[in-house]
Amino acid sequence: MSTIIDVAKEAGVSPGTVSRFMNGVLVKERNRLNIGDAIKKLNFSPNLAARSLKTSKTYVVGVVVPSLGDFYTNSQVMKIEQKLYESGYSIILCDTISNHLTEEKRVNLLSQNMVDGLIICSCSKNPEYMERLKEKGIPVVLVDYGSSSSICDQVLVDNIGAVYEPVQYLINNNHKRIALINGDLKSFTGRERFEGYRRALADYMIEIDERYVKNTYFNEQCAHDALIQLMELSNPPTAIITSSYHLTIGALEAIQDMNIKIPDELSFIGFDNVGITKLIRPHLSIIEQPMNEIGEMAAELLLKRINGDFSGFPTVLRLKTKFISKNSVIEKRVVQ
Amino acid sequence: MSTIIDVAKEAGVSPGTVSRFMNGVLVKERNRLNIGDAIKKLNFSPNLAARSLKTSKTYVVGVVVPSLGDFYTNSQVMKIEQKLYESGYSIILCDTISNHLTEEKRVNLLSQNMVDGLIICSCSKNPEYMERLKEKGIPVVLVDYGSSSSICDQVLVDNIGAVYEPVQYLINNNHKRIALINGDLKSFTGRERFEGYRRALADYMIEIDERYVKNTYFNEQCAHDALIQLMELSNPPTAIITSSYHLTIGALEAIQDMNIKIPDELSFIGFDNVGITKLIRPHLSIIEQPMNEIGEMAAELLLKRINGDFSGFPTVLRLKTKFISKNSVIEKRVVQ
DNA sequence: TTGTAAGCGTTATCAG
DNA sequence: CTGATAACGCTTACAA
Numbered sequence: 155m156s157t158i159i160d161v162a163k164e165a166g167v168s169p170g171t172v173s174r175f176m177n178g179v180l181v182k183e184r185n186r187l188n189i190g191d192a193i194k195k196l197n198f199s200p201n202l203a204a205r206s207l208k209t210s211k212t213y214v215v216g217v218v219v220p221s222l223g224d225f226y227t228n229s230q231v232m233k234i235e236q237k238l239y240e241s242g243y244s245i246i247l248c249d250t251i252s253n254h255l256t257e258e259k260r261v262n263l264l265s266q267n268m269v270d271g272l273i274i275c276s277c278s279k280n281p282e283y284m285e286r287l288k289e290k291g292i293p294v295v296l297v298d299y300g301s302s303s304s305i306c307d308q309v310l311v312d313n314i315g316a317v318y319e320p321v322q323y324l325i326n327n328n329h330k331r332i333a334l335i336n337g338d339l340k341s342f343t344g345r346e347r348f349e350g351y352r353r354a355l356a357d358y359m360i361e362i363d364e365r366y367v368k369n370t371y372f373n374e375q376c377a378h379d380a381l382i383q384l385m386e387l388s389n390p391p392t393a394i395i396t397s398s399y400h401l402t403i404g405a406l407e408a409i410q411d412m413n414i415k416i417p418d419e420l421s422f423i424g425f426d427n428v429g430i431t432k433l434i435r436p437h438l439s440i441i442e443q444p445m446n447e448i449g450e451m452a453a454e455l456l457l458k459r460i461n462g463d464f465s466g467f468p469t470v471l472r473l474k475t476k477f478i479s480k481n482s483v484i485e486k487r488v489v490q
Numbered sequence: 491m492s493t494i495i496d497v498a499k500e501a502g503v504s505p506g507t508v509s510r511f512m513n514g515v516l517v518k519e520r521n522r523l524n525i526g527d528a529i530k531k532l533n534f535s536p537n538l539a540a541r542s543l544k545t546s547k548t549y550v551v552g553v554v555v556p557s558l559g560d561f562y563t564n565s566q567v568m569k570i571e572q573k574l575y576e577s578g579y580s581i582i583l584c585d586t587i588s589n590h591l592t593e594e595k596r597v598n599l600l601s602q603n604m605v606d607g608l609i610i611c612s613c614s615k616n617p618e619y620m621e622r623l624k625e626k627g628i629p630v631v632l633v634d635y636g637s638s639s640s641i642c643d644q645v646l647v648d649n650i651g652a653v654y655e656p657v658q659y660l661i662n663n664n665h666k667r668i669a670l671i672n673g674d675l676k677s678f679t680g681r682e683r684f685e686g687y688r689r690a691l692a693d694y695m696i697e698i699d700e701r702y703v704k705n706t707y708f709n710e711q712c713a714h715d716a717l718i719q720l721m722e723l724s725n726p727p728t729a730i731i732t733s734s735y736h737l738t739i740g741a742l743e744a745i746q747d748m749n750i751k752i753p754d755e756l757s758f759i760g761f762d763n764v765g766i767t768k769l770i771r772p773h774l775s776i777i778e779q780p781m782n783e784i785g786e787m788a789a790e791l792l793l794k795r796i797n798g799d800f801s802g803f804p805t806v807l808r809l810k811t812k813f814i815s816k817n818s819v820i821e822k823r824v825v826q
Numbered sequence: 827t828t829g830t831a832a833g834c835g836t837t838a839t840c841a842g
Numbered sequence: 843c844t845g846a847t848a849a850c851g852c853t854t855a856c857a858a
Contacts, residue, residue: 157628157850157851157852158851158852158853159851159852160839165830166852168828168830169829169830169851169852169853170827170828170829170830170831170853170854171827171828171829173852173853173854174828174854176827176852177853179827180827180853181827181828182827185828197622197625198852199598199601199602200602200852201537201543201602201603201850201851201852202602202603202604202852203540203542203543203548203850203851203852204537204539204850204851204852204853205544205836205851205852205853206834206852207537207539207543207833207834207835207836207850207851207852207853208833208834208851208853208854209542209834209852209853210539210834212539214582218832219513221568222567222568222571223564223565225561225765228558228559228564229559231558231583232557232558232559232585235583235584236585236587237560237587242582243581244582244604245582245598246550246580246581246582246583247567247582248571248580248582249568249571249572249585251572262535263580264580265535266535266536266538267537267538267539267835268536268538268580286533289533290491310530343702384739403769406769407768407769410769410771429561429765429766430765430766430769432743433615433739433743433746433766433769433770434769435746462828469530480651493834493835493836494835494836502846503844503845504844504846505835505836505837505845506837506838506844506845506846506847507843507844507845509837509838510838510843510844512836513837515843517843517844518843518844521843521844524829536835536836537835537836538836539833539834539835539836540834540835540836540837541835541836541837542836543836543837543850543851543852544835544836544837544838544849544850545833545835545836545837545838545850546850603851605858617855635856636845646838772839
């Protein structure tokens with residue numbers, strides 16, 4: 155491994171000149187050529203650790219996600235990686251396996267001068283590390299997770315609207331018995347998505363029937379069980395909405411298992427238009443989150459902070475979801 | 491940000507002692523306690539860049555994948571991350587967007603003292619960077635990609651057996667018109683998987699009918715088109731095998747579009763038992779790659795190399811795939 | 827424009 | 843077991 159000093163000797167200049175050349179400062183034509191040759195000849199590339207030690211910049215950003223196996227985080231991460239790379243940053247990726255302790259550990263590790271900033275998609279409720287990061291001056295962008303407690307830059311989707319819109323659509327198509335398969339109300343997204351459901355029904359003067367509301371957990375098994383319970387009610391819903399990707403998968407599995415005909419026997423609206431959805435027939439009416447945009451916004455916001463621009467702090471970006479109407483819902487339902 | 495020197499002062503010892511303490515060397519009880527207190531009080535954590543500069547170890551491993559959006563790489567990456575973390579390593583993740591130029595760029599970036607080793611799942615045919623890495627002494631493990639040209643540690647699956655086994659199974663169930671939807675023969679996996687097909691037919695004295703072989707590219711559109719072409723033949727196949735995840739998805743879409751009944755009108759065997767497969771009815775007979783094992787083996791092998799153990803170099807690990815028989819194939823087919 | 831030299835925060839050698 | 847000190851390879855004043 156050659157160093158700047160080797161290059162300097164080879165090119166007959168001082169190390170300082172080589173360093174300047176490497177960093178795009180103008181040097182005399184002759185020197186420029188000599189240095190270029192020397193670099194080629196010695197196959198030189200600068201030692202990033204040394205540079206980082208000196209400048210206290212790493213050009214690395216930490217990205218923390220709950221599970222790499224989740225389709226829906228991945229498109230975000232792809233965008234984040236791409237966007238950051240364009241600005242010269244690499245990403246260190248951490249999978250917390252949806253575990254708060256792991257999350258804490260990883261963030262602590264990353265904050266030891268490994269990264270210039272952090273994008274956290276996972277997120278414990280009131281992470282202790284938050285203030286430590288603030289002390290250390292490491293900017294953080296929280297994604298897809300609302301934290302009323304921490305003052306922090308955030309990129310979120312309009313969870314309320316996400317569910318409000320399809321419920322409204324169902325109501326307009328004469329559905330009254332509308333069920334929601336939702337996650338934990340202790341989670342921020344769970345609460346907001348339920349609120350969208352509640353508000354839509356309230357706005358149309360439909361009273362909530364508790365039997366049609368399944369606030370369980372954001373996983374497939376729960377959705378699977380919830381769907382079966384719903385359909386075994388004496389007066390089952392005519393339409394079901396799920397409020398996350400995993401819930402959608404679980405519900406669809408139960409629909410397969412019970413051999414329910416969509417949309418004739420049940421109208422169904424899924425969540426997150428990724429992965430499997432295009433293989434389902436009939437084509438699913440679905441709530442789509444703007445994954446790419448979320449990733450892009452998060453990356454841009456973080457870059458801004460890294461570059462010392464703290465205008466508008468804390469910025470909370472709310473991105474709209476999109477309801478896509480396909481063929482899994484009976485429209486203009488005739489009330490019997 | 492506090493340094494070792496601050497801690498040393500606070501604890502009334504020398505920086506060397508603090509450093510030793512940090513690295514698990516025995517120090518006198520009294521000093522140990524004092525140093526511990528000082529670290530707590532000053533909220534000290536060592537500067538990893540400085541450490542890395544001194545020791546030329548980063549405790550970071552680069553992982554290069556063709557696409558984070560691919561389900562089947564992700565389970566590997568998860569395992570890799572997990573395994574490496576247990577040994578104190580973090581991973582820098584790079585998505586090459588299946589682009590050789592991007593791959594080259596990323597690897598070059600990573601090799602600037604950013605990482606102690608590299609796991610590359612992507613892989614150009616004869617990457618230039620290979621010898622540069624060798625020069626720099628950065629160990630590399632290639633995953634899922636065979637390279638006859640480079641001498642290199644590799645973790646591969648038994649691609650030939652992967653396809654041989656299901657073809658044999660089909661033959662044993664009286665199928666004769668067996669089609670293969672495969673990727674590019676220029677790719678290593680494409681060649682091997684085709685070889686599995688060829689060999690199985692040869693072993694059972696069935697002549698290859700070129701019309702039943704679709705060596706296209708490993709993407710959904712190609713599989714979609716290929717399946718349609720196959721089924722529009724005057725004498726269409728009774729069974730079709732796909733040889734990658736994307737090919738499976740594309741073929742399934744075409745099956746939906748053409749409204750083909752599985753297995754009555756066509757027997758079908760898919761590839762990669764991840765993501766969507768559990769939602770397909772009837773349950774798919776499928777070729778499963780040992781993703782977790784691949785990830786684990788790759789991580790372990792790399793760790794071994796990083797720790798200076800080059801026994802058995804180059805190691806080429808071949809992992810067996812598993813054929814899972816479910817309900818998408820007509821068994822004991824009656825020949826008309 | 828360039829050379830010189832100090833210093834970033836560790837670790838490691840060498841005496842003690 | 844500990845302290846002093848010289849690196850590691852780069853950047854950046856400062857002076858020329």
